[in-house]
Every structure is written in structure tokens, then in C-alpha cells.
Amino acid sequence: xxxxxxxxxxxxxxxxxxxxxxxxxxxxxxxxxxxxxxxxxxxxxxxxxxxxxxxxxxxxxxxxxxxxxxxxxxxxxxxxxxxxxxxxxxxxxxxxxxxxxxxxxxxxxxxxxxxxxxxxxxxxxxxxxxxxxxxxxxxxxxxxxxxxxxxxxxxxxxxxxxxxxxxxxxxxxxxxxxxxxxxxxxxxxxxxxxxxxxxxxxxxxxxxxxxxxxxxxxxxxxxxxxxxxxxxxxxxxxxxxxxxxxxxxxxxxxxxxxxxxxxxxxxxxxxxxxxxxxxxxxxxxxxxxxxxxxxxxxxxxxxxxxxxxxxxxxxxxxxxxx
Ligand code: NAD
Ligand code: UDP
Numbered sequence: 001x002x003x004x005x006x007x008x009x010x011x012x013x014x015x016x017x018x019x020x021x022x023x024x025x026x027x028x029x030x031x032x033x034x035x036x037x038x039x040x041x042x043x044x045x046x047x048x049x050x051x052x053x054x055x056x057x058x059x060x061x062x063x064x065x066x067x068x069x070x071x072x073x074x075x076x077x078x079x080x081x082x083x084x085x086x087x088x089x090x091x092x093x094x095x096x097x098x099x100x101x102x103x104x105x106x107x108x109x110x111x112x113x114x115x116x117x118x119x120x121x122x123x124x125x126x127x128x129x130x131x132x133x134x135x136x137x138x139x140x141x142x143x144x145x146x147x148x149x150x151x152x153x154x155x156x157x158x159x160x161x162x163x164x165x166x167x168x169x170x171x172x173x174x175x176x177x178x179x180x181x182x183x184x185x186x187x188x189x190x191x192x193x194x195x196x197x198x199x200x201x202x203x204x205x206x207x208x209x210x211x212x213x214x215x216x217x218x219x220x221x222x223x224x225x226x227x228x229x230x231x232x233x234x235x236x237x238x239x240x241x242x243x244x245x246x247x248x249x250x251x252x253x254x255x256x257x258x259x260x261x262x263x264x265x266x267x268x269x270x271x272x273x274x275x276x277x278x279x280x281x282x283x284x285x286x287x288x289x290x291x292x293x294x295x296x297x298x299x300x301x302x303x304x305x306x307x308x309x310x311x312x313x314x315x316x317x318x319x320x321x322x
Contacts, residue, residue: 001050002026003065005108007058007095008072010037012179013113013171015045016215017070020223022048029064033057035087036075041178058095059087063102068226071099071112074148078141078281079184085143092147093154100158100166109165111226112155116172116250116288117145126254126289129170129246139283156244167225167233172250172290176215176310177317186257187212187311190264191318197272200265204280206258211289213251214310217303221249224299236298250290251303260307267311 004021008014009030014037021028022045029052030042045051056062058073074091075081081088096112103110119127120135135145158164175187182192193200225233225247237245255263261275295301 002067003029005029005031005064005066005069006072007031007070007099008037008074010034010039010042010053011072011076012041012176012183013174013215013218014070014072015041015178016176016219017072017222018042018045018051020219022050026050028052029054029066031056031058031062032073036077036080036180036183038180058098059090061098061101065106066102066108068109068111069099069103070222071096071110074113074144076115077184078144081144082140088143089147092144092151096151096154100154100164103164103166104158104162109226110155110167111222112151112166112168114152114168114170114246115144115148116170116248116290117141118149118152118170119288120145121283121285122287125287126252126291127248128291129248129294130241136283140281141283152246159244165230166244168244168246169222169225169249170246170290171218172213172248172288173210174213174215174218174250176314179314181318181321186210186260187314188318190261191268191311191315192321194264194268194271194273195315195318199276200261200273202257202261202275202277203284205277206261206275207256208280208284209254209256209287209289210260211251211254212260212307212310213249213303214305214313217251217305218249221247221295221299221301224301228298233298240294247295247298248290248292249295249301250292251307252289252292253307254287254289255307263307264311264315267308267315
């Protein structure tokens with residue numbers, strides 16, 4: 001049994017991770033300030049004697065002895081991370097620093113959830129881990145993108161200078177049950193709009209693309225990465241030109257946003273909603289698709305859940321919320 005800390009564990013991905021870790025027999029502490037997370041995501045876990053919830057802001061120092069720390073604390077939806085941009089960048093940076101300081105003092109292993117946003121509006125397609133990205137430092141998305149980029153830098157510097165065992169995943173658009181219905185992300189928006197027979201709001205022309213990953217696939221990849229022996233992992237990474245593990249975890253199946261809307265309408269027959277076109281937000285990336293060769297080779301991992309199956313499960317969840 002391991003002692004596990006999950007920062008941001010009351011959010012969408014964190015609540016799935018907490019559940020999975022408890023099912024594996026581990027002791028789980030969730031730390032969250034409930035900025036975008038919700039206790040309802042973890043109510044059923046609270047009866048488990050191996051589960052603890054800490055209402056705590058990750059930007060404030062904290063203490064505890066854990067084997068593994070999963071750093072997820074950070075709002076992930078553009079409308080939420082732009083609502084309070086200073087808090088967003090502080091959460092990425094100070095939160096990361098507090099996690100790494102704790103790991104340094106207690107010899108914990110760290111998994112940091114980075115993002116495909118570090119590639120910005122990418123000029124290379126698909127995106128490999130060696131691509132440095134195309135990111136605006138002063139735009140509305142910068143608080144998130146640059147916060148996450150700086151958090152990666154902190155991770156590699158703590159690993160190189162202080163030998164902290166850090167692993168990073170760059171997560172591509174992930175969806176599933178426990179997303180907040182008013183989260184503002186495209187899948188939750190489109191499903192809720194279709195269920196309520198409202199118009200489907202496409203930003204821009206809808207020709208921009210994303211690659212959508214079901215949450216179970218993401219967790220399979222993350223757990224495989226955390227389970228690897230450190231020296232074997234570093235040796236394998238060195239062969240690919242990295243001294244610190246950093247890996248794309250996403251589903252390479254790429255769809256335009258218009259295709260996504262049409263798929264969701266097919267799965268919710270009878271919805272009276274029609275497609276309406278709204279202004280494209282500033283700096284909205286045009287294309288995004290992960291190259292997952294590294295994860296395939298090092299983790300023997302690839303996603304298994306097709307978009308239609310994942311959407312069906314997510315729609316079932318949102319039906320209980322509409
Ligand atoms: P989410 O918003 O549902 O979860 C984030 C959690 O962090 C919430 O519970 C929130 O309350 C908590 N949090 C925010 N600021 C905090 C703070 N200062 N102190 C403590 N807790 C704080 O988002 P998610 O989709 O579950 O994302 C989880 C992580 O994965 C995030 O770090 C995000 O950047 C990363 N990620 C997610 C996606 C995706 O598509 N879902 C893609 C790339 C990266
Ligand atoms: N989007 C949209 N309608 C919505 C919400 C989002 O067309 O109601 C678009 C958004 O402009 C972007 C894509 O869908 O091009 C994915 O948006 P999301 O916020 O889910 O993720 P991100 O932009 O961070 O990848």
C-alpha cells in the first residue's frame with residue numbers, strides 16, 4: 001500500500017485518479033481548494049478509511065509524508081483559468097514549487113500534469129515532445145500556458161539540481177464523467193446544449209481541430225509511467241534525447257470541432273439544437289494532435305476508447321445533471 005497525495009483531486013481527472021488509487025488498495029489524500037472542483041465528485045470516497053480530504057490551497061506550503069504526489073491542482077478550462085489569471089499562474093508556479101519542495105524533503109516521487117497547451121498554436125503537426133511550441137506570452141491564455149511551461153522547467157531543474165524523481169505528462173484534451181456541466185470546455189458545452197435542446201455554440205468556423213481522449217485511457221498511461229523503475233525510465237528517455245521523463249498522453253484521433261458537434265447531435269437524437277457560429281476566442285489553437293510514439297514505446301500504452309464510446313458514457317453522466 002502506498003501513501004498518495006493528489007493535488008486538485010476534487011476536480012474532473014483528480015477524482016477519477018483518487019477512485020482508481022483507492023481501488024488499487026492505496027491510501028489517498030486529496031488536497032483541493034474547490035476553485036473548480038466539487039466535493040460531489042468525491043462524496044462516495046469519503047466513507048473509505050483510506051481516504052482523506054484536505055481543504056487547502058496548493059500555493060500555501062504544506063507538509064506530509066507520501067510515496068507519490070500527483071500534481072493536478074490548476075483550473076483547466078479556458079473560462080475558469082482566465083477568470084482569475086493571477087491565481088492561475090500562481091497555482092501553476094507556487095503549487096509546483098510547494099510540491100517539489102515536499103518531494104525533495106520527503107523523497108516522494110512526483111507526477112506533474114502538464115498540457116498540450118505548452119505547444120500553444122503549434123507550427124508542427126502532430127506535436128512531438130521535442131517541439132518547443134508557439135506560445136503568446138501576453139495573451140489571454142498565457143496565464144495557463146506559460147504557467148504550465150514554467151512548471152515543467154521547475155520540474156526539470158529540481159530533478160537535475162536536487163535529484164527529485166519527477167515525471168511529466170503532457171495531457172491532450174481529456175473528457176468523461178465528473179466534468180463540470182458548466183465547465184465551459186467544448187465537450188461539456190455541446191452535450192449540455194444538446195440535452196437542453198439549445199443551440200450548439202461553435203466558436204469560429206469549427207474547422208479547428210482537437211484530439212479527444214477518454215479519461216480512463218489517460219489514467220492507464222499515467223499509472224504506467226509512475227510504476228516504472230526510475231533508472232530504467234531515465235535510460236529509456238536518454239535514448240530519445242531527454243534526461244527527464246516527459247510524455248504526450250492523448251488520443252491521436254483528430255476531429256474538427258464541427259465534426260464533434262455533429263457526432264454529439266447524432267448521439268442525442270431529437271435534440272432541437274442547431275449549430276450557431278460565435279466569435280473565435282483570441283489565440284485559440286488551430287490544430288492539435290499528439291504524436292504518442294514515445295508513450296507507445298516506453299509505456300507500451302495507447303488509448304483504447306473510441307470517441308463514440310467515450311461520448312456515450314459522458315452523455316449518460318450529463319443526463320443526470322441536466
Ligand atoms: P479541473 O478544473 O476539473 O480540476 C482542477 C482541480 O484543481 C479542481 O478540483 C480545482 O478546485 C483544483 N485547484 C485549482 N486551483 C487550486 C489551488 N490553488 N489549490 C488547490 N486546488 C486547486 O480540471 P481537470 O481537467 O481535472 O485538470 C486536472 C489537471 O490536468 C490540471 O492541472 C490541468 O491543467 C491538467 N490537464 C487537463 C486537461 C484536460 O483536458 N482535462 C488537459 C491538459 C492538462
Ligand atoms: N469551443 C467551441 N464551442 C464551445 C466551447 C469551445 O467551439 O462552446 C472550441 C474552442 O474555441 C476550441 C475547442 O472548442 O477551439 C476546444 O475548446 P476547449 O475549451 O474545450 O479546449 P482547449 O481550447 O483548451 O483545447
